[in-house]
Amino acid sequence: MMKFLYKVVRFLIKCLFCVVSVGPIPSHIAFVMDGNRRFAKQRNMKVGAGHEAGYSALMSMLIHCSELGVKYVTAYAFSIDNFKRRPEEVECLVDLMTEKFESLCREDSIVNRFGIRVHFSGSLQLLSGSLRDAAKKLTAATVGNSGVLLTLCVAYTSTDEIVRAVEKSCEEGSSVISLSDIEKRMYMVIAPDPDILIRSSGENRLSNFLLWQSAGSCLVSTSVMWPEISFWHLIWAVLNFQRYQSLLKKKKKL
Numbered sequence: 127m128m129k130f131l132y133k134v135v136r137f138l139i140k141c142l143f144c145v146v147s148v149g150p151i152p153s154h155i156a157f158v159m160d161g162n163r164r165f166a167k168q169r170n171m172k173v174g175a176g177h178e179a180g181y182s183a184l185m186s187m188l189i190h191c192s193e194l195g196v197k198y199v200t201a202y203a204f205s206i207d208n209f210k211r212r213p214e215e216v217e218c219l220v221d222l223m224t225e226k227f228e229s230l231c232r233e234d235s236i237v238n239r240f241g242i243r244v245h246f247s248g249s250l251q252l253l254s255g256s257l258r259d260a261a262k263k264l265t266a267a268t269v270g271n272s273g274v275l276l277t278l279c280v281a282y283t284s285t286d287e288i289v290r291a292v293e294k295s296c297e298e299g300s301s302v303i304s305l306s307d308i309e310k311r312m313y314m315v316i317a318p319d320p321d322i323l324i325r326s327s328g329e330n331r332l333s334n335f336l337l338w339q340s341a342g343s344c345l346v347s348t349s350v351m352w353p354e355i356s357f358w359h360l361i362w363a364v365l366n367f368q369r370y371q372s373l374l375k376k377k378k379k380l
């Protein structure tokens with residue numbers, strides 16, 4: 127019975143996506159996954175359970191994005207500032223990421239079933255050897271997939287990304303540095319700039335995420351905590367993007 131209901135819901139979601147697809151579909155959606163700890167606190171759960179629920183929400187969003195025809199998904203999984211959290215929480219997040227990256231390498235994992243390629247952005251040298259190895263293994267295990275490109279920002283901040291790109295430009299001998307010199311040395315060179323940036327938990331800040339790349343992005347803030355995000359929020363964000371696109375078109379005609 128549950129399986130049947132699940133299939134009906136998935137069918138209805140796909141029908142909704144078909145309706146939304148009458149308008150332009152964003153090529154790249156970026157997520158700031160905020161509110162895992164508050165989600166856990168509201169339910170008297172451990173912080174780790176909140177992050178685990180956050181991971182499940184990310185996987186659901188990935189499937190929805192893939193079915194909607196989005197080509198690039200980027201998620202802020204761990205910022206450089208997150209190293210300042212309590213050591214127990216940092217350890218819990220590092221262990222969760224290591225375990226999930228390893229399990230995603232399996233042939234029957236969500237990323238392999240949906241043909242998702244995984245890429246990492248950030249100063250990975252700041253990570254422990256085992257997490258770095260798991261990230262490398264996952265990149266290698268999905269390199270042949272041709273569906274959505276999922277970029278996981280780990281040990282990432284935007285200002286760090288910009289400083290490193292400028293440093294590299296100088297080291298590589300550019301005396302006058304142009305925009306393209308910097309852009310081609312950014313971690314995010316792998317994807318076009320995001321069309322939509324979604325942040326959960328009602329916050330409107332960018333928190334040092336894709337500052338360079340989000341100059342023209344449509345910003346969408348949802349009030350739910352990240353683990354509660356659903357396809358409705360995705361549809362709402364895409365409708366906002368479509369309205370923004372049609373306003374841009376009208377402006378160009380004036």
Ligand SMILES: CC(C)=CCC/C(C)=C/CC/C(C)=C/COP(=O)(O)OP(=O)(O)O
Binds near residue numbers: 159164184203226227
């Ligand atoms: C394998 C993989 C990609 C795992 C990802 C797990 C995940 C969703 C990580 C996000 C971690 C994080 C710092 C969330 C922000 O919410 P918060 O902790 O700041 O919560 P708060 O805003 O309620 O304090």
